[in-house]
Amino acid sequence: MRNPFDHFWLFLLSVWDHVFTLLAGCVLTVLINFIEKYGLKGKKIPLKADLAVLLICLFFACFQAWRDQYEKGTVPQTTTIVNNIPQQPAPQVQVNLPAPVVNLPPQAAYVSMDGLFLVPKYYRIGGYVAANNKFKNFSSQTVAEDAIVLSWMDIVDTVVGEINMPVVTEAEQERGYRSFEKGAKQARSGNKHSYGPGEGAMSTTLALVDEKMDAALRGGKKTPLLIVEYDWKDATGKHANQLCKWLQSTPEIFVGPGVMKPDLTQTTWSDCFHHNGLLRKEDF
Secondary structure, eight states, X not given: OOOTTTTHHHHHHXXXXXXXXXXXXXXXXXXXHHHHHHTSTTOOOOHHXXXXXXXXXXXXXXXXXXXXXXHHHHOTTOOOEEXXXXXXXXXXXXXXXOOOOOOSOTTSOOEEEEEEEEOGGGOSTTSEEEEEXXXXXXXXXXXXXEEEEEEEEEEEEOEEOTTSOEEOOHHHHHHHHHHHHHHHHHHTTXXXXXXXXXXXXXXXXXXXXXXXXXXXXXXXXXXXXXXXXXXXXXXTEEEEXXXXXXXXXXXXXXXXXXXXXXXXXXXXXEEOXXXXXEOOGGGO
């Protein structure tokens, strides 16, 4: 049975984001007591009135926290797609992809990312942030059968980290993952392909950009968050491998409003706190 208090601290954090609503309740309570003392000439206002004000403000803060999560889950700027997109010419880009960690027997296939880079030609106001992820079957002898690649990207908020650089918080990463999972449940039954030893392809994921989003990206206040899942099967059973990464935003990748450098030479993607590696069979 799933823990009923899973992510409870994320709920508290979301409510805390609306602390001013809670403080407004305290201010109203003080104001009521002030009116009671000086305006009503000592006539008592029921304690229930004070409690009602506080409970209404608490309820509204919880509602605002829920609304934030609902809007994040319904913003039409994320896309879940299936791979097998033809390869496109790509700039030479350095990324911080670690070597694959294989926890499967030698006779098993292993599908994972083999490269990740932005596609500047799609970037403009009214256009897209586009990320290409190359992937392949790293096995030298086993076919990855019925393979499917699910990819999702959103433009998420950043905060200033310990070294005065924008970072994506764990809470924001988890919000993104929950949005990914909503679309992934259906997409896992999509078109499937087989990849022999060393074979692979490329998947492109898009997120819409408007004027406000462009300014936030260039200012480092938002950055792309990418989640990819590779599903396949072989003689040892079914397998799923997930990767969650966010772009370390730097002004150098932009030329100006709505324009990304066409000759990007370096981008750096950081791993999320969770959702990197093979899933347990009960999780997919």
